[in-house]
Amino acid sequence: MNLADLSKTLDLLLKDQYQVENRIMLTAEVYKQGEKAATYIALNDFNINRCGASRVIGLKVGINGSTIDCYRADGVIVCTPTGSTGYNLSAGGPIINPTCKNFVITPICPHSLTARSIVLAKEDVVTVEVEQIRSNIKEEAIISFDGREGLSIVPGDQVKIYKSQEVTPFIKATEVSFVQILKEKLL
Template identity: 40%
Template structure:
């Protein structure tokens, strides 16, 4: 395998504190890297963001590393890849959870993987990101997502009406629990659970998948990566008191009221994921499906 970084020795670990109790695995990996002559810093992932062990907040630009090792599961790796996309440092995930499609490593393979990273025997894979921006304030401020952006009902247990347009052209009015706009990477996540197709993560497209639609004809739709998708919350009754929320990779919520619109499109930045094995997407998919059953 060819690498893009020579003599990789500077590492950074992001840990899900609920998956690595007392940071036992984190400290063991850090000690191993330092014993091999490398450097390693480690931070903890929390629901409210990232923090150092001494609770000091930090920015991605603070990171001085050639590789980010993410300990947790696919969710932790997704958030890390999204939040670190701006600095361009590649990541590799260690699965400490259950079923995972994105994390390549397990507890038993992590030390061999570090040896290979030191020897620069890896490949680099880029993953598409999407961004969503609220149109109501005109600021155009966008939030990234690696897996998906989900517009879903909130408050009372009732469906919402969502008007979807693509490239300025009306597509459909979905009466549903919500709608998922997914990347290829996210096709094995919430979109799959809602009936959407599984696609190769290296594909260049977006998926529009309704959640529990009130129509048997409402199916997942595939659009090109250059599409601009607008989703507007429409009223269902005279009071116009319907509400919805927008989530980005399962967090970073934005509130929507009737008439509000969110615009979703491909982001300029990419997530960079390191690969060590030669398994194809279909081989990984078969393996994970066998583990699940």
């Protein structure tokens, strides 16, 4: 919403002429030595990024218990449709309509010609593990969610990410379409 529409939008809100759009959220559980160490909930995204030295890290990514790839990358993004127009878009990931219930995995600067984003179903569970790819360097990553830092992750730790039971309600008071918003903000 822009400033010019503020008066009209406030009038619609006061007249109860609006819709509530529930946006999905993601939950991440961090396991250290097999024990749950932390649980986070995010509206936009979870990022698992390398720490320290400017080298790629190894990330083993799985979906529903099956390994799909072992990325050599700066990290990986797991985002909701709401978060798909942020860091995910900057990393080359797809834009997802925010009313959809699926989510996305996008590798960050992968050292590969074939690594691409994957759009997932709402029932899918993503696992991410840091791999020890160099014997002389301690591999380490950090998980962040919606711009806030969480825990350090090392080989042996596991992160499970899935659609949360929680939702975030958005109030929609105008009939502006998702495509129109994209045109105004991104083009």
